[in-house]
Amino acid sequence: MVTLADVKSSNALIPSTLPPGLVAVFVGATNGIGEVTLKKFAKQSRQPRVYLVGRSQDAADRIIAECRMLNSAGEYIYIKADVSLIRVVDEVCDSIKAKEKTINLLFLSAGLPVLDRSETSEHLHLLAALTFYSRFRFITNFLPLLQRASGLRRVVTVAGGGIEGKLDSTDFPALRIRFIAIRGHIATLITLGLESIARNAPEVSFVHDYPGTVSTALTKNMPGILGYIARASIYFFGRWICVPLEESGERHLYLATSARFPPASGDGDNSGVPLGDGFDVAQGTTGAGSGVYSVGWDCESASAAVQKLLAGYREKGLPEDIWRHTESEFKRITVPEARL
Template sequence: MPSIAAIQTSNASYAPPYLPVAIFFGGTSGIGRATAEAFAKHTEGNAHIVIVGRNAGAARELLDSLPKPSSIASGWKHEFVDGGDAALVANVHALVPRLPSRVNFLVMTAGYFSLAGRNDTSEGLDSKMALTYYSRAALVMGLLPALRNAAAQGEAASVLSVLGAGHGHKVDLDDLGLEKGFTGMKSMDACATYTDLFYEELSAQNPTIAFTHTFPGFVDTPLFNTSSAGTPWTVRLAGPLIKLAVMGFAKSMPDAGETQLYAVLPPAATPGRVLRRGSDGEELKAEPAYGSGCNDASRRVLEHTEKVFQATKPQ
């Protein structure tokens, strides 16, 4: 397990000979924002940073706070792209053409915590599952050409989903999407396992791209802030109690950002492998990835996911 000091040292050593392009999906608050801030700090702002979200005000405040290079010669750029409601996969399909054609790092944190019952979007997907799995998967799939473009030029190409590595369970391959047996806890476990299996398929097809799934652990984020706009009522109700219970060992936002940045940067992110990391940046064993290594399971999850993509693409 790397110490936070070792993680910061590793991040500080990242000095590519090219202008890196990083997209933060869900980067206006929480862990996504903290990771974007860490990336900007270690690159001294000398990067093309794209913050994707819905809150333009929060994005502008973040972008204004990031370090700026003294020279414009490098072509650096820090921008906000309004992704609309990310619980609608169709919006992600529409988002992809507005993003850079070369991408080195894709960091995805969009989502929320809830143990409530199923809440379907207009696309027939549970809103939480849509945010934490289907929309993220659609973004990865849509940006594969941009990631391959970076890899073909000898640059880093790395994908990170901050979710629930090591906390999945065996999934019912005959009920993918949980249309028959939905519970809040089951949906959380399913999205973690779907992510592992989806990445296994993509990694096999794209050996020059690194795919990483992490579990952030308890982090002092606005997730449990009862005044946060858009926070589900179940979280607002339980938030103060949960925060009180974990505040003694919750990771600070800056440390969480450094840890997630470590996971997506080389050398920790390794092309040709699906890496799963815990809350302290440690690599997890393969055993907890239920279904991992089972070609039929990963294939069926990919096929199910592609069917959702087809159903949500504009005709």
């Protein structure tokens, strides 16, 4: 386990070790983990330019005002959007690409308390749309800007790193999978999908993490019996099972900025806050410092059992299959002729 003290020590070095003018895009930043991580990034960075993408104008106004109090030298831009829709993701990306040539950090944490088979207007399973398809659309749209950045070049997606499970290759969109198995399925989908992208982007590092149990609006608004169980568990056992929101923000800032998670190119001296004594680069999904990292709430790499599971799917060519499926869905949604 990476202790909270070690995390904070690394984060405290951001102003002195990372360059000024970092450009960051936070998707799902108007509440919860995205919000608290954004504010910690704003506080520690020198003259950052930060894009907040979310659904609540009121929340964005409040967060921007708080960020300006934390760091008046930063620039904070809000883009209101429903990022469950691929076409909307494209519009958001186009608006940012019109202003920016490079991006240093893409932080993805959008989510909803979805516990049914709801579909978007683009005929994607809403849960999968938010946690996989739209996030991967952001990544692919912004990948050239990430590759062109100097210094930090990182993607962090907050979902299920370290808890990857059985993947149903006949149902990538999770339309038929039992709800009890969806979390592991989508977590594996994300990690193997990142591996596929990373092969063509060795200059960029990709972190997929599981935040643990964090009391956020997502939990508080979760419907049905599962929502009741989640809230009751937090109420009675939160002291022992929950990661405090402030700690989660510190840990996610660490995942976003520490050189412990370098790109596969091995540019360790230029990939984040330098490592302290006693720390080595993290074990990636295909080896130490491999560029794709599956990590748990404690900022440690996935277990040997998860590594073995992923290796088995990798041997079967699942990363390639996942990417072919993802590209076909993007084409179906965005190319008119493909919908005929």
